[in-house]
Amino acid sequence: MELIKTRRSIRKYKETPVPDDYTVKILEAGRWAPSGEDAQPWRFIVIKDRKKIETLGKLAGAGSARRFRAEFLTRKLFDRLPIPDEEKRKRVYRKLITGEVSLFMKDAPLLIVVVGRRDCWDAVYDVSAAIQNILLQVHAMGLGACWLVAPVIDVRDEMKVKELLKIPEEYTVDAILAVGYPAESPKPRPRLPLSEIVFYEEFGEKWPILLEKTS
Numbered sequence: 001m002e003l004i005k006t007r008r009s010i011r012k013y014k015e016t017p018v019p020d021d022y023t024v025k026i027l028e029a030g031r032w033a034p035s036g037e038d039a040q041p042w043r044f045i046v047i048k049d050r051k052k053i054e055t056l057g058k059l060a061g062a063g064s065a066r067r068f069r070a071e072f073l074t075r076k077l078f079d080r081l082p083i084p085d086e087e088k089r090k091r092v093y094r095k096l097i098t099g100e101v102s103l104f105m106k107d108a109p110l111l112i113v114v115v116g117r118r119d120c121w122d123a124v125y126d127v128s129a130a131i132q133n134i135l136l137q138v139h140a141m142g143l144g145a146c147w148l149v150a151p152v153i154d155v156r157d158e159m160k161v162k163e164l165l166k167i168p169e170e171y172t173v174d175a176i177l178a179v180g181y182p183a184e185s186p187k188p189r190p191r192l193p194l195s196e197i198v199f200y201e202e203f204g205e206k207w208p209i210l211l212e213k214t215s
């Protein structure tokens with residue numbers, strides 16, 4: 001529980017490279033995830049080449065910029081992320097709209113590109129389970145990581161990643177994990193209390209035992 005609760009998304013890294021034997025252990029954790037029908041549809045591409053990391057990082061920045069700019073222009077961002085304080089709102093929105101929010105990926109010493117076989121029913125769930133195993137193993141080893149979809153959420157960017165890394169048509173690029181030694185210690189992002197997310201016997205019914213504990 002301590003490992004789970006102290007894991008954070010890390011977006012600033014020291015320049016120290018991640019030793020290869022650590023990377024192997026991290027991927028070993030991914031390999032042991034459960035998968036629908038035991039299909040094991042995940043494939044992992046280890047990227048250490050600085051030029052490739054830079055290219056992928058820029059794609060991540062551009063992907064976020066496109067997505068948040070669209071939300072800003074259609075005013076959805078104001079509904080989804082209302083920030084009453086004007087100065088803070090400008091600061092946060094600028095970071096989102098410029099794509100700076102995901103550009104940090106270009107400075108990671110290591111990327112793990114996670115792809116899934118298209119022909120497996122439950123591939124996205126399987127791949128997600130593998131990623132969570134990886135994130136916990138990363139944290140257990142004193143490293144930090146961030147799970148990113150920004151560079152692949154747009155199919156046009158996914159195509160670019162596939163071309164760059166020679167990923168065959170039968171695979172989807174589901175995520176890129178940026179990994180490195182943490183150069184920041186972010187505060188935990190607040191989680192919804194159990195009393196708000198757990199129901200008893202039917203949806204919407206509070207479970208009194210949780211109300212007593214958390215209200």
Ligand SMILES: Cc1cc2nc3c(=O)[nH]c(=O)nc-3n(C[C@H](O)[C@H](O)[C@H](O)COP(=O)(O)O)c2cc1C
Pocket residue numbers: 007008009010011101102146147148149150151189
């Ligand atoms: C499916 C998924 C996609 C994510 N994509 C991004 C991303 O593109 N860029 C990013 O900076 N963080 C991304 N994250 C990290 C989340 O922002 C982060 O997990 C969340 O804010 C909670 O913070 P924590 O991981 O430190 O607990 C993603 C996380 C998940 C699970």
